[in-house]
Amino acid sequence: MADAAIRVDEALPTEPAPAPRPQPAPQAMPTPVLTKGLLFGYFAMVFGMFMAILDIQIVSSSLSEIQAGLSVSADEIAWVQTSYLIAEVIMIPFSGYLSRLLSTRVLFVISAASFTLASVGCAMSSSLDSMIVMRALQGFLGGAMIPTVFASTYMIFPREKMASATVIIGLVATLAPTVGPTLGGYLTQLMSWHWLFLVNVIPGIFVCLTVGALVDIDKPNYALFKGFDYVGLGALALFLGSLEYVLEEGTRNDWFNDETIRNFAIATAIGAVLFFWRSFTSKNPIVDLKAFRNRNFATGCLFSLTLGIGLYGLVYLLPLFLARVRGLNSLQIGEIMFVTGMTQFLTAPAAGILARKVDPRPVLAFGFALLAASTWSMTRLTGDWQFDELLWPQIMRGAALMFAIVPINVIALGTLPPNELKNASGLYNLTRNLGGAFGLAGINTVMTDRTAFHWNRLVDSINPGRWEVQQYMDQIAGMFGDRLPAEPMQVAIKMLGNKVQGQAYIMSFIDVFFILSLIFAAAALAVAFAQRPKQQQAGGGGH
Known part of the structure; x- marks a missing residue:
């Protein structure tokens, strides 16, 4: 019986059984070769991002001059900033979808060109209505530049060069809000407020031509046109636009005692429910939230939110003190604020070396601890403080921002697979902007209540x-x-x-600086609960 069994087995076909059909893998992102031309094009993209971030602070430092030029009230001129911020915060998470649809190069060129044209429109505005429309277009159409640069950094550079690239975008992201008051003060004092916008024209043309000619790192996916989630886009606009309005106007209008604020708060809740429903049920969601499954990314976004409070809140607080208490003009304020920007520039190499050599978590904890020390030193503030007294707090703040943002970038984006980077970059940058919005709303509320x-x-x-x-x-x-x-x-x-x-x-x-000190100290302690990022192999350079 055994011999028969053997003979039967030998008579069976010798070809191996067909292997099970493999499941289709996610479409891989192309791996660009890091040439000199691509590197130059990347730096042009970084410069475009610098323009977009700078435009917020360069205008805010000279709103009184724009108010006089347009002959409007102080409450009305606030819409010059509010319209820009509302439009930008909608575009930032939407940019990931557009980048996959159109490709990085096409989206960035369209965004930079639109930003430049809208800047000309702002300079030519002779009424508040036209200014608000142009600022909204400038914020919405130009808002895609920021997250696109962050995503491109992790797509282009090989792992051994990632730390240096991360330092560059970290320096730009923190330096632009800091030097904004300085540049805005010089432009308005030496020329006129129109040059706050006209200064974007020549750089904008350069960025468009350079990126269009040299940056080609991915291909468009026009299949995303099919099944475009218009409901999701409308929900995103309703959710984030209404939220930004509530945060910007809440303090001025006594929060929920104002009917308009209450209505926009309800709109925020409705938009949020619709947005999250569509994000989890749509086959092609406008914003894919799957990146939050990555613990490092979710943790990095929380730290980014906290950093946004410090970045935008402190850039707002110090000029406010210098203007209202010390009575300085925008140019004098800018000269004092320049200390922070110079410190960031000088500490960037050290931040890069640490990001390349050591675990980013201790560096991040040190950055938040130094930021807490900076705000704590401001709790001794008096009405006589000027450049000498503000020197060391500003030096500590500038160094702290660099030592914080570089490891946050590594923690949040450095471990994601390439096909998730575009979408995740929009979410990551959104958290920093929302941190700034929440921070400014909280600061103004605390200032009002504690002054009374x-x-x-x-x-x-x-x-x-x-x-x-x-x-x-x-x-x-x-x-x-x-x-x-x-x-x-x-x-x-x-x-x-x-x-x-x-x-x-x-x-x-003093009360506000004390509260900020507690927030940053808590963030420094919370770093202990973050996981050490295990780096994914980055693209670029043919690696």
Whole structure:
């Protein structure tokens, strides 16, 4: 029986059984060769990103000049910034889909060209309505440049050159908001506010021509036109646009006591529900949220959100103090703020070396700890502080930003597969912008509430029966005597009220810096819970 079994087995066909049909693998991203031309084109893209980020701060430092030129009120001129930010925050996550649809080169050239044309439109605006439309177009159409550069960095460079490239985009992302007030002050003082926008024209043309000629790292996927999720796009715009409006206008309009803010908050909730529903159910979602399954990416986005609070919040706070308390103009403020930018530039090589040599988590913890030390040193603020007193806090802040953003980039984007980079880059940059929006809204709210709190406490302590108060009032009244038509004592009371208001305002600054110190210190401690990133093999250079 055994021999028969053997003979039967030998009679069977000797060809191996057909292997099971392999499942189709995800479409691989092309691996570009890192030539000198591609490298030059990449630096042109980085310069375009610098323009887009710079445009926010360069305009905010000179809003009063634009307000005078357009003859509008202080509340109305705020829409010059709000319209830009709302439009930009919608485009940033949408850019990943557009990049896959059109290719990196086509999307970036369209974005840079539109940004440049809209800049000309802003400079030519003679009314608030036309300015708001042009700023919205500038923010929306130009907003794709920022996430596209981040994604391209991880597509182009080989692993051994990734650290240096990450330092470059980190330096640009943090340096542009810092030098914005400086450049804006020079342009408005030496020429006019129109040059805040016209300064983009020649660089914009250069960026468009260079990127169009030299950058070709992927191919378009026009199949994405089929089944385009219009509902998802509308939900994204409703969600993020309404959220940005609530955050920008909430403090000015007393938050939910204002009917318009309440309506936009409801719109935010409705848009969020629709957006997340479409993101999880659509075959071709406008924004693919699968990248958040990667723990490093999710953790990096949380750190990016925190860094956004520091980056945009501190760039807002210091000029506010220098303008309202010290009475400096935009040019003088820019000269003081330049210290932070110079420090970032000088510490960038050290940040690059550390990113290449060591675990990024201790570097990130050091960056957040140094940022906390910088804001903590500002809790000793007085109304007399100027360049000398602000020197070391600014030096610490500049170094901290570089030591934080480079490892955050590595943690968030350095471990993702190439086919997820474009979409993930938009989400990653969105978190930094939202961190800035949440930070500014929180800062303004705390400033308003704490100024009123300190005012009430100081007023309660100013008893006219106290000898010190009476002596101050008599001294002020005696200084004016009969030289004023009003009663000298009334003038003294008004001056005392202004002094109390100024002290309450400075104390509210101290409270904000104290809260920010706690946030950054908590972020430094939270780094211990992050995983050490295991680097994916990067593309580029034929590797």
